[in-house]
Amino acid sequence: MSLxxxxxxxxxxxxxxVIGSRGxxxxxxxxxxxxxxxxxxxxxxxxxxxxxxxxxxxxxxxxLPDDAVVIVSALTPDRGKDVATFxxxxxxxxxxxxxxxxxxxxxxxxxxxxxxxADEPSLVDESTPVTPMGFHGMMHAARETMLRAVVANNxxxxxxxxLYGAADTHNGYGPNRFRRTAQSDGKITLFxxxxxxxxxVAIGDVATLVRLVLQHRSAGVLNIATxxxxxxxxxxxxxxxxxxxxxxxxxxxxGGPITHRHFATGALLRAFPEFRPTTxxxxxxxxxxxMRDG
Numbered sequence: 001m002s003l004x005x006x007x008x009x010x011x012x013x014x015x016x017x018v019i020g021s022r023g024x025x026x027x028x029x030x031x032x033x034x035x036x037x038x039x040x041x042x043x044x045x046x047x048x049x050x051x052x053x054x055x056x057x058x059x060x061x062x063x064l065p066d067d068a069v070v071i072v073s074a075l076t077p078d079r080g081k082d083v084a085t086f087x088x089x090x091x092x093x094x095x096x097x098x099x100x101x102x103x104x105x106x107x108x109x110x111x112x113x114x115x116x117x118a119d120e121p122s123l124v125d126e127s128t129p130v131t132p133m134g135f136h137g138m139m140h141a142a143r144e145t146m147l148r149a150v151v152a153n154n155x156x157x158x159x160x161x162x163l164y165g166a167a168d169t170h171n172g173y174g175p176n177r178f179r180r181t182a183q184s185d186g187k188i189t190l191f192x193x194x195x196x197x198x199x200x201v202a203i204g205d206v207a208t209l210v211r212l213v214l215q216h217r218s219a220g221v222l223n224i225a226t227x228x229x230x231x232x233x234x235x236x237x238x239x240x241x242x243x244x245x246x247x248x249x250x251x252x253x254x255g256g257p258i259t260h261r262h263f264a265t266g267a268l269l270r271a272f273p274e275f276r277p278t279t280x281x282x283x284x285x286x287x288x289x290x291m292r293d294g
Contacts, residue, residue: 002126002267003156003213003220010215013107014066016040019048019059019096020073024168025111025160025206029070032207038214045073051091056098063099068107068214071096071147074139076170082135093143097150107217109156109210110147112140114223114261116159125264126221156213158206160224161263164283165203166290174232175200175284178239179291182247188240192254194233199225199263202283212272225263226277238281242288 016033020026021042033040041062048059050073063069073092078085100108115137116130132138144157164175171177178188206224213222233249240247268275278286 001220003218003222003271005216005218005271006154007215007217010212012036012038013068013214013217014039015064015068016214017043017063017067017069017105019043019050019069019071020045022046023072024165024170024203025163026070026072027167028165028203028207029072029210032204032211036211038211041067050095051088056095056102059096059099060102063103063105065103065105067105068109068217069096069100069105070210070214071108071110074143077134077136086135086139089139090142090146093146097146100150105154107154107156107214107219108147108151109158109213110144111206111210112144112157112159113137114159114161114225114263116141116144117261119259119261121260123262123264124223124225126223126267154217154219156218157221158210158213158224159221160206161199161201161226161261163201163203163206164287166287168203174198175235175239175280175287178236179242179284179288182239182243183291186245187248187250188236189250189252190232190236191252191256192258193251194231194236194249195258197229197231197260197262199227199229199261200235200280200283201225202278202286204283204286205278209268209272209275212275218271222268222271223263223265224268225265226279227263227265227268228277228280229260229262230280235280235284238284239288242285 022044118131
């Protein structure tokens with residue numbers, strides 16, 4: 001079901017526990033909560049190893065009945081070790097679910113991925129069937145199912161599209177990698193000519209929407225996207241334009257078919273009518289300034 005507000009008027013939670021607080025997404029959420037003066041408990045893997053025996057008991061001991069919990073912690077895809085990474089990610093949420101059973105909380109928000117949807121040309125919305133095509137998507141779909149079995153009515157499942165921002169340490173294909181290689185090598189390499197279109201989402205938008213979901217105690221499913229898809233070639237050109245010296249954009253031989261993904265964002269706009277997503281041009285310019293200024 002699409003997102004439903006359990007609190008029509010926004011109100012700050014008593015406390016927000018962010019599990020996975022030192023990652024790219026978790027760090028942005030913690031910073032957004034601080035700006036909004038919402039109390040939080042930031043838990044990183046250094047504070048709580050979700051793969052260690054007894055992690056469920058340790059987590060339950062830190063939870064309070066009035067808490068909201070944001071789940072961001074996940075291992076990124078690891079080529080050649082996909083099955084092992086998949087199982088570790090499920091183990092992590094198994095521990096979280098056990099902790100939530102031992103100590104229920106007021107609200108749970110899970111940060112998943114649009115990888116739960118198949119690569120098909122049709123417009124994606126919250127009613128699109130969950131039919132993942134790879135281990136990463138299957139992992140997120142399985143984690144959602146596990147959380148639904150435990151949390152029931154107070155669960156928000158957020159599914160962001162491709163994220164970018166200056167603090168991202170991953171080197172996935174897209175604006176983050178383009179910016180780094182443009183800076184280090186003066187060039188950007190594309191798959192084919194970068195024809196694929198994707199909906200690129202600024203990390204600040206994710207943090208803002210998580211805060212709004214927390215303030216409204218929203219439950220249900222929400223895709224986080226801008227509603228405007230751009231080609232990777234277009235993204236590369238926007239990145240290149242930020243540099244004072246020329247950046248070469250290099251097409252490469254394509255290894256697979258061209259696929260696109262487009263989102264319908266009606267549910268997001270109905271849930272948060274005053275929210276306006278960051279355009280790709282503005283987001284890339286902001287990320288470049290943050291990278292440049294340190």
